[in-house]
Amino acid sequence: xxxxxxxxxxxxxxxxxxxxxxxxxxxxxxxxxxxxxxxxxxxxxxxxxxxxxxxxxxxxxxxxxxxxxxxxxxxxxxxxxxxxxxxxxxxxxxxxxxxxxxxxxxxxxxxxxxxxxxxxxxxxxxxxxxxxxxxxxxxxxxxxxxxxxxxxxxxxxxxxxxxxxxxxxxxxxxxxxxxxxxxxxxxxxxx
Numbered sequence: 745x746x747x748x749x750x751x752x753x754x755x756x757x758x759x760x761x762x763x764x765x766x767x768x769x770x771x772x773x774x775x776x777x778x779x780x781x782x783x784x785x786x787x788x789x790x791x792x793x794x795x796x797x798x799x800x801x802x803x804x805x806x807x808x809x810x811x812x813x814x815x816x817x818x819x820x821x822x823x824x825x826x827x828x829x830x831x832x833x834x835x836x837x838x839x840x841x842x843x844x845x846x847x848x849x850x851x852x853x854x855x856x857x858x859x860x861x862x863x864x865x866x867x868x869x870x871x872x873x874x875x876x877x878x879x880x881x882x883x884x885x886x887x888x889x890x891x892x893x894x895x896x897x898x899x900x901x902x903x904x905x906x907x908x909x910x911x912x913x914x915x916x917x918x919x920x921x922x923x924x925x926x927x928x929x930x931x932x933x934x935x
Contacts, residue, residue, distance in 0.1 A: 765789055768824055772811070772927045773802035784914045784927075793820040795832055803827060804928030809841040811926050840877035841929040874932060878925030883918045884933045891918060 767786030774783050777796030781787060793801055800815040808825035818832030826836070883891060888907045895901040905911070905918065912918050919930075 768807060769803045769805045769822060770927060770931065771801060772804045773800070773813075775800040782914075784917050787822045789822055789824050791822040793822070794818075795820065804839070804841075804926055804931075806841070806928055806931070807843050809838050809843060809928065810836055811839045811928065812836040839926040839929055841926065841931075842875040842877070844874065876932070877929035878923060880919065880921040880923055880925075880930060881932050882920075882927050882930045884916055884931070885912070885918060886916065886934070888912075893920070 765788035767788050769787050771781045771783055771785045771787060774781060776798030778793065778799045778801050779796070780791065780793040781801055787793075787803070795801065795814065795816060795818050797817060799817065800813065801820065803812045803814070803820075803822070805811070805825055810826050812827055813835045814820050814827065814829055814832045816832040819830045820832065821828040821830075827834070881893060883893075885891065885907060888909070891905040891907055893903045893905070903920070905920070907918055909915075
């Protein structure tokens with residue numbers, strides 16, 4: 745009984761720590777009965793996710809580029825670069841992603857992307873701020889406005905999108921075209 749109480753206190757302690765820590769993964773998919781995580785949530789180390797009957801969660805770790813699909817009845821504790829899973833089945837692998845995107849891109853970049861992708865003479869910069877591994881970015885944004893996406897590798901290909909409440913998932917994510925590529929490989933986090 746004492747061990748059970750210690751385990752519960754330990755889990756509660758992890759949950760408190762998770763609230764104060766920097767996110768390490770994004771929840772890419774949720775199916776069935778899952779508590780403690782929703783689609784496109786950021787999760788920090790120590791976060792506890794419980795899977796019920798038919799439950800499945802996909803976690804994309806931003807720094808390690810590890811993508812885990814966890815299914816079955818069980819408990820998931822988010823780690824720094826991978827999960828600790830009890831009584832669940834884990835299928836994991838590494839996907840292409842830019843591990844630098846675990847940090848937010850600064851406000852000056854988000855407000856004036858043209859100055860980031862072009863030098864003063866109007867030429868395309870040879871050193872992009874972030875590499876995306878997919879044709880369609882998932883952009884974390886704060887609110888509505890105009891989003892401009894311009895490809896550096898294809899001259900003249902540019903997309904202007906008016907962000908509205910209807911076009912943004914969970915109030916803060918815009919996905920131009922959902923596809924088979926992992927979200928962590930397409931994620932752009934703006935302040």
